[in-house]
Amino acid sequence: QVQLVESGGGLVQAGGSLRLSCVASGRTFSSYSMGWFRQAPGKERQFVARISLGGFSTRYTDSVKGRFTISRDNAKNTVYLQMNSLKPEDTAVYYCAADIHGSGAYYDIGTYLYWGQGTQVIVSS
Numbered sequence: 001q002v003q004l005v006e007s008g009g010g011l012v013q014a015g016g017s018l019r020l021s022c023v024a025s026g027r028t029f030s031s032y033s034m035g036w037f038r039q040a041p042g043k044e045r046q047f048v049a050r051i052s053l054g055g056f057s058t059r060y061t062d063s064v065k066g067r068f069t070i071s072r073d074n075a076k077n078t079v080y081l082q083m084n085s086l087k088p089e090d091t092a093v094y095y096c097a098a099d100i101h102g103s104g105a106y107y108d109i110g111t112y113l114y115w116g117q118g119t120q121v122i123v124s125s
Contacts, residue, residue, distance in 0.1 A: 001026045001027065001114075002024055002025070002026040002027045002032075002098045002100065002113075002114040003024065003025045003026050003114075004022055004023070004024050004096050004097070004098060004114055004115060004116035004117075005022065005023050005116055005117070006020060006021065006022045006094065006095065006096050006116040006117065006118060006119040007020070007021050007022075007023075007119060008020040008021050008119060009093075009094060009119030009120045009121045010120075010121070010122070011122045011124065012086055012121075012122070012123055012124070013123070013124050014086060014087055014088055014123055014124065014125050015085060015086065016086050016123070017082070017083060017084045017085075017086065018083045018086065018121060019080055019081070019082050019083070020036070020080065020081040020083070020094055020096075020119060020121075021078055021079075021080055022034070022036075022078065022079045022080075022081075022096030022116055023076075023077055023078050024077045024078070024079070024098065025077065027098075027100065029072075029074055029077040030053055030054070030074040031053060031100075032053055032098050032099055032100045032102070033050060033051060033052050033053050033098075033099040033102065033106075034050070034051055034070075034072060034079040034096060034097070034098055034099070035047065035048075035049065035050040035051075035096070035097045035098075035099060035106070035111075035112055036048040036049045036050075036070060036079075036081045036094060036095070036096055036097075037094070037095045037096075037097060037109065037112075038090075038092035038093065038094045038095070038121075039092055039093050039095070039118075040089075040091060040092040043092075045095070045109055046061070047061050047106075047107035047108075047109075048060070048061055048064055048068065048081070048094070049061070049064065049068055049070040049081060050070065050099075050106045050107075051070045051071065051072050051079060053102075054074075055071065055072045055074070058070050059106050059107070061107070063089075064083075064090075067083065067084050067085045067086075068081060068082065068083050068084070069081070069082040069084075070082075079096055081094065081096075083121070086121075086123045087123060088123045088124065088125045089123075090121060090123050091121060091122050091123050092120075092121060093118040093119065093120050093121075094118060094119050094120075094121055095115055095116055095117075095118045095119075096115070096116045097109075097112035097114065097115045097116070098112060098113060098114040098115075099111050099112050099113070100113050100114070101113070
């Protein structure tokens with residue numbers, strides 16, 4: 001079992017920055033990869049970023065490349081999503097998720113077994 005708790009969401013103007021955090025508990029944090037997803041109103045949940053269990057490999061969806069950075073601190077059981085140059089289209093509920101099996105496509109929701117409750121990000125124009 002893995003429990004995930006996100007924080008750091010809020011209201012920000014376009015061009016601003018936010019850093020999301022996700023604290024994990026339960027299973028050894030350094031033994032699994034982590035991902036961030038987001039879900040805008042009326043839309044499906046979609047992949048944003050992923051980081052490998054050791055933090056050496058990352059993946060991003062094209063729309064956030066160069067603006068968002070995923071990182072992790074295994075000593076603190078925490079994964080981060082640094083979001084810069086935010087745009088109104090980044091408005092969504094952001095979820096962190098744990099991939100404990102290490103199989104499946106990194107961008108696929110079904111690859112991730114455990115999910116946090118989500119944190120709201122609103123970017124005003």
